Amino acid sequence: MRAFNFKQGKVAWDSGTLLHWYVEVDWDDPRHDALAQLVTDSNQALLDAGFPVTPVEHRWLHITVD
Numbered sequence: 001m002r003a004f005n006f007k008q009g010k011v012a013w014d015s016g017t018l019l020h021w022y023v024e025v026d027w028d029d030p031r032h033d034a035l036a037q038l039v040t041d042s043n044q045a046l047l048d049a050g051f052p053v054t055p056v057e058h059r060w061l062h063i064t065v066d
Contacts, residue, residue: 021065027058 013019025032036058043055 023063023065025058025061025063 046053
């Protein structure tokens with residue numbers, strides 16, 4: 001495995017590399033209340049089903065788009 005070399009989007013990307021976007025949510029924005037509830041309910045469903053997961057606080061949650 002090669003070391004990760006972080007590049008910003010305004011720098012040219014080398015051929016054969018991947019672009020990842022890390023999307024964060026402003027949880028204080030009431031427009032995201034439904035998403036917060038979905039995440040909470042989904043985490044609880046996984047726990048109730050016995051999956052060995054440890055849900056993170058909403059503030060640490062992000063979406064990785066590859």
